[in-house]
Amino acid sequence: MGRKKDSAGSLLVFGDLNVDVIGRVDAWPVPGGEGLSPQLELHCGGVGANCALAMAAWGIKVRLLGCVGQDRFGDLLLDTLRRTGVDVGGVQRCSRSLTGLLYISVTPDGQRTFFGSRGANQFMDPRQVPASSLLSCTAAHLVGYSFLNPGPEKMARQILRQFHSHGKWVSFDVGMEPSKRIPKKIRRLLPQVDLLFVSGEEAAILTGQSNARKSFLQFQQAGAREIVMKLGRRGCLISDRGILREIPPFAVRAVDSTGAGDAFTGTFLQARLRGWPTLEAALVANAAGAAAACRVGAGTTLSDVAGTLRLLRKRAKRGTLEKTRLQILSRLQTMRGF
Numbered sequence: 001m002g003r004k005k006d007s008a009g010s011l012l013v014f015g016d017l018n019v020d021v022i023g024r025v026d027a028w029p030v031p032g033g034e035g036l037s038p039q040l041e042l043h044c045g046g047v048g049a050n051c052a053l054a055m056a057a058w059g060i061k062v063r064l065l066g067c068v069g070q071d072r073f074g075d076l077l078l079d080t081l082r083r084t085g086v087d088v089g090g091v092q093r094c095s096r097s098l099t100g101l102l103y104i105s106v107t108p109d110g111q112r113t114f115f116g117s118r119g120a121n122q123f124m125d126p127r128q129v130p131a132s133s134l135l136s137c138t139a140a141h142l143v144g145y146s147f148l149n150p151g152p153e154k155m156a157r158q159i160l161r162q163f164h165s166h167g168k169w170v171s172f173d174v175g176m177e178p179s180k181r182i183p184k185k186i187r188r189l190l191p192q193v194d195l196l197f198v199s200g201e202e203a204a205i206l207t208g209q210s211n212a213r214k215s216f217l218q219f220q221q222a223g224a225r226e227i228v229m230k231l232g233r234r235g236c237l238i239s240d241r242g243i244l245r246e247i248p249p250f251a252v253r254a255v256d257s258t259g260a261g262d263a264f265t266g267t268f269l270q271a272r273l274r275g276w277p278t279l280e281a282a283l284v285a286n287a288a289g290a291a292a293a294c295r296v297g298a299g300t301t302l303s304d305v306a307g308t309l310r311l312l313r314k315r316a317k318r319g320t321l322e323k324t325r326l327q328i329l330s331r332l333q334t335m336r337g338f
Helices: 046-058 073-084 119-123 145-149 148-163 178-183 183-192 200-207 213-223 260-273 278-293 305-314 320-334
Strands: 010-014 017-022 040-045 063-068 087-094 102-106 112-117 139-143 168-173 195-199 226-230 236-240 243-247
Touching: 010 046, 010 148, 010 260, 040 073, 046 063, 046 073, 046 087, 046 139, 046 260, 063 073, 063 119, 063 139, 073 087, 073 102, 087 168, 102 260, 119 148, 139 145, 139 213, 139 260, 145 148, 145 168, 145 178, 145 183, 168 260, 178 183, 178 200, 183 200, 195 200, 195 260, 200 213, 200 226, 213 226, 213 236, 213 243, 213 260, 226 278, 236 278, 243 278, 278 305, 278 320
Parallel strands: 010 063, 010 139, 017 102, 063 087, 139 168, 168 195, 195 226
Antiparallel strands: 017 040, 102 112, 226 236, 236 243
């Protein structure tokens, strides 16, 4: 999966595009009560759009596949993505449903609760995607939500087949709802992807293990080739040269965890496309997830490369991780724009 040192490839991202309506409340209301927010904020969101935006912020060429409605929300998403440099030529417009819309309630501890519908994301039509248009990218990234509906699932499996038949790698981010609704299907996918992203909560659901390390080993035994387990405030768990390592987080005061996992994933992938070692990719991804949690909303607000760099520059690590941190900063100094 490596590339020449710091030479960036390009990524095909297939996943949900949503409009996020975010409201901060003082506390979660009791059933039947009220949770009034002083204001509502409108953001570009969805796991596919978030990952694409995070990658683009790091200077990676991104082609996004997905589906939005024939409505103003769809216009907003596409305009935002275009302005940030994401190629949205593969995003379809659908008249069967409105653009995906989520209301996200954020409490003072930074935790968020989601309500809403995936809307048009469910109606991606693979017949409208020329097979020849997919393989211009170095690698592909898929999400578990695409396997909840027949059309998107067919598209995702087509991407898997085509990229692997041409010797290209595919990463996969599981997602909470797919872990709950289609656990058997997710487990069958494990040997078919090259790089698996899964949260600690998702891993517990899929394996029945509350211990992250035991879950990690179960995924390995099931055939997963490379695993990155996102542990939120505890950092992440990876296999580095055959040894399980828990990479510590960058401690911050979180105001909104919306999209922090997507910032982590996008940043890890940009490092992988540039051929960085797994340890470096994990540490810079931890910094990106922490920086994203310091800002309200996902979309363009989560792609805080400047905040990521500030954390890397100010927060020394212990032992080999300090050497890793300095190596990341050295790489970034030689990269144009950073």
